[in-house]
Amino acid sequence: MIHQIRKGIISFITPILYLIIICPVSLLLRLINKKFIPVKFDKNKNSYWLIKHDKKSGEAEDFYKQF
Amino acid sequence: MKILGISAFYHDSAATLLVDGKIVASAQEERFTRIKHDKNYPKESIKFCLDFCELSIDDIDYICFYEKPFKKFDRLIKTHISFFPVGYRYFKESMIEWLNSKIFLKRQLLNELKKLSLNSNWKEKLVFSEHHLSHAASAFYPSPFENSAILTIDGVGEWTTTSYGVGKGNNIDIFKEIHFPHSLGLLYSAFTSYLGFKVNSGEYKLMGLAAYGKPIYADLIKDNLVDIKHDGSFRLDMSYFGYGNSFQMTTKKFHILFGLAPRKSETDISQRDMDLAASIQLVTEQIVMKLSQFVLKETGQKNLVLAGGVALNCVSNGKLLKEEILENIWIQPAAGDAGGSLGAALATYYKMLKSPRIVNKDDSMQGGYLGPEYTQDEVESSLNDLEANFSVLKDEDLLKITCDSLIDGKAIGWHQGRMEFGPRALGSRSILGDPRSPEMQKTLNLKVKYRESFRPFAPSILYENLSEWFDLETKSPYMAIVSEIKKTHRKDMYGKEKNSFGLDKLYLQRSSLPAITHVDYSARIQTVHEETNPKYHALISKFYELTNCPVLINTSFNIRGEPIVNSPKDAFRCFMGTDMDLLVIGNCVLRKEDQDSSLSQDYKNNFKLD
Numbered sequence: 001m002i003h004q005i006r007k008g009i010i011s012f013i014t015p016i017l018y019l020i021i022i023c024p025v026s027l028l029l030r031l032i033n034k035k036f037i038p039v040k041f042d043k044n045k046n047s048y049w050l051i052k053h054d055k056k057s058g059e060a061e062d063f064y065k066q067f
Numbered sequence: 068m069k070i071l072g073i074s075a076f077y078h079d080s081a082a083t084l085l086v087d088g089k090i091v092a093s094a095q096e097e098r099f100t101r102i103k104h105d106k107n108y109p110k111e112s113i114k115f116c117l118d119f120c121e122l123s124i125d126d127i128d129y130i131c132f133y134e135k136p137f138k139k140f141d142r143l144i145k146t147h148i149s150f151f152p153v154g155y156r157y158f159k160e161s162m163i164e165w166l167n168s169k170i171f172l173k174r175q176l177l178n179e180l181k182k183l184s185l186n187s188n189w190k191e192k193l194v195f196s197e198h199h200l201s202h203a204a205s206a207f208y209p210s211p212f213e214n215s216a217i218l219t220i221d222g223v224g225e226w227t228t229t230s231y232g233v234g235k236g237n238n239i240d241i242f243k244e245i246h247f248p249h250s251l252g253l254l255y256s257a258f259t260s261y262l263g264f265k266v267n268s269g270e271y272k273l274m275g276l277a278a279y280g281k282p283i284y285a286d287l288i289k290d291n292l293v294d295i296k297h298d299g300s301f302r303l304d305m306s307y308f309g310y311g312n313s314f315q316m317t318t319k320k321f322h323i324l325f326g327l328a329p330r331k332s333e334t335d336i337s338q339r340d341m342d343l344a345a346s347i348q349l350v351t352e353q354i355v356m357k358l359s360q361f362v363l364k365e366t367g368q369k370n371l372v373l374a375g376g377v378a379l380n381c382v383s384n385g386k387l388l389k390e391e392i393l394e395n396i397w398i399q400p401a402a403g404d405a406g407g408s409l410g411a412a413l414a415t416y417y418k419m420l421k422s423p424r425i426v427n428k429d430d431s432m433q434g435g436y437l438g439p440e441y442t443q444d445e446v447e448s449s450l451n452d453l454e455a456n457f458s459v460l461k462d463e464d465l466l467k468i469t470c471d472s473l474i475d476g477k478a479i480g481w482h483q484g485r486m487e488f489g490p491r492a493l494g495s496r497s498i499l500g501d502p503r504s505p506e507m508q509k510t511l512n513l514k515v516k517y518r519e520s521f522r523p524f525a526p527s528i529l530y531e532n533l534s535e536w537f538d539l540e541t542k543s544p545y546m547a548i549v550s551e552i553k554k555t556h557r558k559d560m561y562g563k564e565k566n567s568f569g570l571d572k573l574y575l576q577r578s579s580l581p582a583i584t585h586v587d588y589s590a591r592i593q594t595v596h597e598e599t600n601p602k603y604h605a606l607i608s609k610f611y612e613l614t615n616c617p618v619l620i621n622t623s624f625n626i627r628g629e630p631i632v633n634s635p636k637d638a639f640r641c642f643m644g645t646d647m648d649l650l651v652i653g654n655c656v657l658r659k660e661d662q663d664s665s666l667s668q669d670y671k672n673n674f675k676l677d
Binding site for chain 1: 147167172245296301
């Protein structure tokens with residue numbers, strides 16, 4: 001029952017989230033010509049490898065984080 | 068120090084228990100629940116791990132989940148932002164799933180742990196590894212190497228799809244990554260889906276099918292779908308792929324490129340399908356080769372360890388070995404997400420707690436036999452409950468009767484010792500046959516396994532005899548490497564036979580072991596070692612003594628769509644529901660003709676086709 005109610009609420013708020021987060025952020029990023037995810041080849045690049053920037057990743061305190 | 072590793076909530080949930088760095092128990096949830104690729108919280112697997120070691124949950128010092136859920140959520144949101152305005156339906160469905168449960172994953176895990184005990188401070192004990200760190204740990208720490216380069220390649224973890232680094236002693240450093248949506252695993256899965264097979268289970272079929280085709284589309288793939296740099300790094304053109312913003316793996320543009328709509332599941336397989344399979348297989352091999360060369364050069368290492376779903380591509384692994392770009396390779400047998408539970412536990416022990424590591428010169432996986440086992444009393448009791456008719460034999464008689472039946476062309480269910488961890492059956496939960504029989508592949512595929520006729524079978528060979536039969540010199544105890552049968556055992560093809568193509572190749576006798584020789588003379592080899600599986604080794608030795616052939620067909624003990632059997636009860640049901648002739652569980656032997664036929668059931672329809 002709780003599961004069903006929660007599902008109903010989520011179904012209700014999902015379009016709102018889409019309208020107030022996904023749409024404006026996406027449009028804003030396009031305006032400033034920034035992309036979270038590259039979706040095309042980049043022939044000018046020599047490599048697609050990304051340096052693992054999160055230096056603390058794998059350290060003891062990092063194991064307690066969910067992000 | 069006791070650490071429990073958990074992987075769950077995507078596919079192939081599993082649990083692993085580590086005691087003072089030793090892997091003592093590992094199992095996949097699907098084996099207990101009988102739901103293929105079960106993704107639910109691995110309640111039964113955890114119970115097995117604890118029971119096996121006679122521990123209570125309060126004895127556990129740390130519980131490590133194999134990935135970081137918030138990082139994954141971050142990827143999901145940014146993906147939707149990037150693909151806006153396309154993909155609202157996909158956004159809605161994924162939000163329902165995430166906001167309903169996945170985002171509260173920590174709470175969900177804590178609740179499950181509290182159900183087991185209220186005496187522990189679970190918040191202090193619950194930790195999270197990264198998805199690819201878990202893969203890297205599962206590849207490096209159990210390997211026989213003090214130092215090694217590490218390469219992990221899969222569909223996707225949080226953001227990462229490919230990563231490399233170095234393992235030294237008890238430490239792992241990851242240097243570089245490739246991020247979603249650019250994924251070799253998902254590229255392969257896209258073709259799996261396009262060719263009418265199920266994603267996350269049909270990839271093996273695609274690999275088997277590839278041998279029937281010619282890679283005539285490889286250049287088309289490289290020109291349009293994937294840009295590969297000199298260092299093996301790659302990027303996909305996402306206008307061909309739908310998985311970022313829809314429930315489809317491929318887009319219309321992809322279908323136009325290859326000239327046809329996706330193949331419908333269970334329809335006839337055309338030469339074009341086989342050529343496409345061969346093409347994506349070749350491209351995958353080329354990328355893995357380039358990646359490996361680069362990683363070895365960059366890290367200055369001579370050893371390489373692999374994990375992640377793509378490391379289950381044993382054809383590609385075999386090519387790596389053949390090219391002699393490295394000195395040693397070790398592949399985690401549970402390279403997929405189930406192995407994430409093992410990696411998470413190992414990463415906690417070595418990387419987080421900095422515990423000293425002792426390298427085992429063979430490896431630390433104990434042959435992969437890490438699952439449940441049943442005593443002779445338990446087996447007999449189960450069989451009696453099932454009203455099965457069986458005889459109990461001494462080892463020597465048991466081996467003789469089994470070998471005689473194999474020689475008579477019978478298909479045999481073989482259920483012994485501890486169940487394997489990982490997708491391969493390695494002689495504990497296996498169906499066995501005589502590889503010399505020209506009919507055996509067809510019989511096993513169609514009457515026992517109920518699966519597609521083109522799928523090849525793997526050989527188990529005594530390690531001592533490996534070099535006499537195959538072009539392979541290294542151990543392959545986990546069936547992770549494909550190699551070719553030696554020329555001396557091949558049969559020459561002439562005229563019509565030589566010019567046959569497609570599935571016509573299937574029933575041609577290519578060697579003195581036709582049932583395990585694939586159409587390109589390759590075989591996915593399992594070397595059998597007395598130290599890790601003495602009973603299976605003794606069986607093949609007896610077969611060798613009687614036939615001069617040290618090889619058996621070894622296929623997993625299940626039918627299509629079913630998880631590999633776990634208990635004697637599962638084994639008996641599968642035996643009765645198929646055309647298997649003999650079942651050997653522990654020291655019990657069951658003949659089909661001795662069983663009450665009313666105990667058999669419509670087994671085939673109990674499982675969804677995969």
